[in-house]
Amino acid sequence: MAPGSVPLLNTRAMALNRLRDFSEGFRDAAAAIGLQPQSAAGYVNRAHSESGLDRRGEMLEDLRRAAELDPKFREKYEAAVRLPEDSDTALLFDDLVGAGGAAAAAEAPARRSLPLWPFALAGLLLVGFGVFSSPGIRERTTQFFSRAPADVRSAPAAEPGAPPSAFWGRYEVRREIAEGGMGVVYEAFDRGLERRVAVKKMRDEIRLNRRERERFLNEARTVAKLHHPNIVEIYSIEEDGDDAYLVFEYVEGRTLHEIIQEQGRLSLAPVKHVFLGVCSALEYAHGQGVVHRDLKPANIMVDKNGAVKVMDFGVARQAADAAGNHNQTNTVIGTLPYMAPEQEEGVVRREADIYALGVCLYEALSGDLPFKGSPGAALLSKRDAKYAPLGRSIGGLPEAVDRLIGRALQPDPEQRIHSAREFFQELDHAPNS
Known part of the structure; x- marks a missing residue:
């Protein structure tokens, strides 16, 4: 097999996964998909790696794609979907030496049937003798792995044998x-x-x-x-x-998360511009009785012209608090570092979005989160409002900003700033330097 060939990459990925070297297995499976996006074996191998790396959502998506490309993997995918979230997904891949080898063999140019054991043995030998230590092959693998997911994963395809999707026809x-x-x-x-x-x-x-x-x-x-x-x-x-x-x-631009990752932290003036748009969006949504529940920098988009858009209201919820009541839900949804203490207990109210605003402001100005550590430790810190004020580490930051963050991060929602409009008014009144 030629260096960088799909069967070679899939065979090695299969062997690495069997040796529980899931990070390297993921790299080779991703490279195989990059070379051949229709490689069902590549998706199965990558799903095996993702299972070992505790990335259940990505594992399910790759198994779905494999099942679309090759019906023999549908049973495995359906079994994965039925598994409870706390189940050991590694059990799904006990037969993967056979499945992966068979698929890899099918992708090889030769069409005649071959026994499966040589592929598993070849994979182990490739690992043992370091065939992929060759700079050319490793460089090619790394190039494909370093691509963004949009470049590696393919668009959805109709299930084999099924009629064309009416939706994707449009x-x-x-x-x-x-x-x-x-x-x-x-x-x-x-x-x-x-x-x-x-x-x-x-x-x-x-x-x-x-x-x-x-x-x-x-x-x-x-x-x-x-x-x-x-x-x-x-x-x-x-x-x-x-x-x-x-x-x-469709919004063409970058998320606030990407901007923070690139710049480390932002100065107060551009932060005010971003939060004007965010607070305007939240004030309107709250006026319609809708709570976002997952506000974070990754859900704040700044388009190429500087306009700000809040996205992913897909976990938003209608708040039943017009008369002072609040929704209690059995489903806790959100991203833990940005969630208010009461939200972690399943209480849905608009002040949880204000709390998330405070966390986002803290992160935008410092490049760091106010509450870190394990989920339990972070929740205790939230309840005690234990975090490092920004004025200690950022010279020249107005005291008004620390006071605003302190009010937004109050553990008791009744003591918190109650509206996005009030939040921005206090932020806007803080001098820029």
């Missing part, structure tokens, strides 16, 4: 943008309206659960009613057979 898929707890997001082109859009396809573990599917669609309908210049707009909610899709505004 949209041209360009690339995968992101993947989250609720679904996979693609950049697409709306053929009818001739415009770029973003499409979120509901995850299979949600699609196959009737209650979760209805929750997903009901919350999407709630968000679709929001129309504001600082909120990414949902154009339509569409169902195609068992699948459900959200079609929404």
Whole structure:
């Protein structure tokens, strides 16, 4: 086999996974997919690596893709979807030497049947003798691994033997943008309206659960009613057979998270500009009775013209607090470092978004989070409001900013700033230098 060939990469990935070297197995599987996006074995091997790396969501998505490319992997994918979240997913891959070897053999140029054991043995020998220590092969592997997920993962494909999807007949898929707890997001082109859009396809573990599917669609309908210049707009909610899709505004730009990662921390003036848009979006949403529940820098987009858009209201919830009552839910949704203490206990109220605003402001100005450590330790620190004030580490930062953050991060929501409008007013009054 030639250096960098798909069967060679898949055989080595399979062997590395069997040796529990999941990071290296992931690299080789990703490289195989980069060379041949239709490699079902590559997706299965990468799913095995992701299982070992405790990346369940990505594992399920890769198994889904493998099942679309080769029906013999559908049973494995369906078994994965049925597994409880706390189950050991490694059990799914006990037979992978046979499955991976068979798939790798199918991708080789020769069409005649071959016994499976040589492929497993070859993989172990490749590992043992360090064939991939060759600079040329390793460089090629690293190049594919270092690409963004959108370049490695392929657009969704119709299941083999199934009729063409009516939904994807109206949209041209360009690339995968992101993947989250609720679904996979693609950049697409709306053929009818001739415009770029973003499409979120509901995850299979949600699609196959009737209650979760209805929750997903009901919350999407709630968000679709929001129309504001600082909120990414949902154009339509569409169902195609068992699948459900959200079609929404495509924003070309960078997230606040990406900007912070690039610059380390931001000065106060540009932060004010970003938070003006964010606070405007939240003030409007709260006025409509909608709580975001997952506000964080990764969900704040700054487009190429500097306009600010809050996105991923997909976990938003209608708040029943018009008369002072608050929703209690059995489903805790959000991102832990940005979640208010009461939100971690399942209480949904608008002050949780204000708390997340405070965490986002702290991170934007410092490049760091106020509460770190294990989830339990971070929750204790939140309840005691134990964090390092920014004035201690950032010279020249107005005291008013620390006071604002302190009010936003109050453990008791009744003592917290109660509106996004008030939050921005206090921020705006702080001198820039």
